Amino acid sequence: MDTEKRMGLPVSVRILSSEKENECITTLRFELPHLKRDILAGEFVMVWIPGLDEIPMSISFWEKPVAAITVKSIGDATKGLANQEVGEWLGIRGPFGTHFSQSSEHALVVGGGIGIAPLRPLVTTLLKEQKKVVLLVGARTENELILYDFETLKNPDFTLLIATDDGSRGRKGYATSVAQDLIMENDFDMIYTCGPELMMAKLYEIAKSKGIEIEASVERYMKCGCGICGTCAIDPKGQLVCVDGPVFSSKKLDALGDFGRSYRDSTGQKKKY
């Protein structure tokens, strides 16, 4: 495929709404009327913030033609993006990458921090298909929780559980220890996860030891978002997170040697977790 076709040109979108999920998390909605297909849970877009940067963002909501992204302000681009006002313009390329399989009948979904963003449309889709879902949302403290409208969702197939490191809301402790208890008490056929890599790596080990399938959405620095620049390559086989991921199945995670061990910073230098 030629470079231009692979990258695509940014489509200009006007921000329809901007909503605070908590102190440092903002959800922005916009329309993608040009998209001929549905966006699948786990896919991401490259968001161009005029005058600042272009960064990857998961789709956190999709009801054709309305899409949303949920932004955690950590640096220049994300702060600039979260501060964009209703009516201002962004450029969107994509959607790109792999998606969650949605094949589970009884899923444990574990979202840590901003990792809940791509899991939100996944939970919505699974419930629409009358699958059973236990959603475990983890954060360091109550103030950092992102719960969207899951707290008020009434569906007999859906259970919401909360874990905070400091015990300020829900069960006290890491999401991984709560997940371990849940796995002992239930017969899940799949674990879906997105969040801090060490959390996902621990869940991967638990899933492996129990013989349960897992799909994890992995994050790496990205520049092109579509398989051209190599920035997002993971050692030792050089899988590209933007094309081969971001969602990796158990089998693919087995081959990601650096998963849960190391990553590359913005200069390309390898760093240990």
Ligand SMILES: Cc1cc2nc3c(=O)[nH]c(=O)nc-3n(C[C@H](O)[C@H](O)[C@H](O)COP(=O)(O)OP(=O)(O)OC[C@H]3O[C@@H](n4cnc5c(N)ncnc54)[C@H](O)[C@@H]3O)c2cc1C
């Ligand atoms: C597929 C994918 C989907 C994503 N979805 C979301 C989303 O839905 N919501 C959201 O808020 N963010 C998401 N991100 C992360 C987001 O793209 C980065 O936070 C953003 O690019 C940081 O840009 P910045 O200029 O604000 O911060 P920077 O100035 O670039 O970074 C600030 C700090 O964060 C660290 N950092 C930034 N990006 C990464 C990274 N990829 N890996 C490790 N450390 C990093 C830097 O080391 C630095 O310490 C996603 C990333 C990927 C790859």
Ligand code: FES
């Ligand atoms: S970001 Fe360029 S190859 Fe993945």
